[in-house]
Amino acid sequence: MRAIAFNEFGGPEVLQVVDIPVPEPTGAEVRVAVRAAGVNPADWKIRSGALVFGTPTFPQFPGGEIAGVVDAVGPEVTDLAVGDEVFGWARAGYAEYALATELAKKPEGLSWVDAVSLPVAVSTAAKVLDLLKLQPGETVLLNGASGAVGSMAVQLAVADGVTVIGTASAGNQDIVRGFGAVPTTYGDGLADRVRALAPAGIDAVFDAAGHGFLPVAIDLRGGTDRIVTIVDPAATDLGIAFPTGGGGPRPTALAHQVAQRLATGEFHLPAPARTFPLDQAAAAQQESETGRTPGKVVLTLT
């Protein structure tokens, strides 16, 4: 089968199309014939060597989320069968076939590309909202509300009765408003704009975009309590929570629920995905690296 691999850290050019055996599922593993693979900012950070987990070995096979058709199941799998349409978290997802253990059924009517936009965004948003312990009636400031993670976090928080002030570029203000948040632009004067929008103050901050935002967050909160970033390594020195992507069970039930809300039009993605064929994974990662939104970057396979 065709897959994407890299043998050294570097620019997008280190990504290669390789021919490797189709993996065999064991235990609780499911083999998925991949129809769409999500491209996340973490993928280019790992490829470049900016984000290293443990002692690196090569080759590495990128891709943390997939959508596709169950093709084979390990002996311990009881809830999925060959032919089921699924989406979820995986390793080595930039490939024609991938193994996974944490999958949800894809609702009928939801496209592969839309389904694969959910796993990492939903699990990251849910993890941070959980850490912030938001209550109905509270107000959260969300930096990066037009992005993949931010847009999901906005909609989950609003659905729980939380008021969200969401930052985005000037061109993406309407998108953020459409998610039920109060939009504002990031950059100079942000603290003043937030104070004007929330005179009683904000209860918590979710930084899903970085770009030197934490000092503004601390200023607005009057300290580091109830601030979480998923982007800014400066958090560690500041005593601010900075959860990483891995570890712990994935919220498959929540992902399925969000997928259904997407299929019924209750939830929305920020914009149509920007799609690339598998052999253009390098171009797809370059697109992701620009940080331009809206729209998920996705590899499509036929």
Ligand SMILES: NC(=O)c1ccc[n+]([C@@H]2O[C@H](COP(=O)([O-])OP(=O)(O)OC[C@H]3O[C@@H](n4cnc5c(N)ncnc54)[C@H](OP(=O)(O)O)[C@@H]3O)[C@@H](O)[C@H]2O)c1
């Ligand atoms: N730690 C974890 O577990 C974890 C998990 C997932 C993601 N992440 C990280 O979280 C970040 C967001 O991921 P994503 O997939 O949501 O990315 P994304 O879809 O590319 O979204 C990026 C967001 O950043 C905003 N942005 C761009 N320039 C900005 C600036 N100068 N100031 C403030 N905001 C700015 C964008 O707004 P406009 O487009 O409107 O400009 C957009 O809302 C990435 O750095 C990713 O690596 C971490």
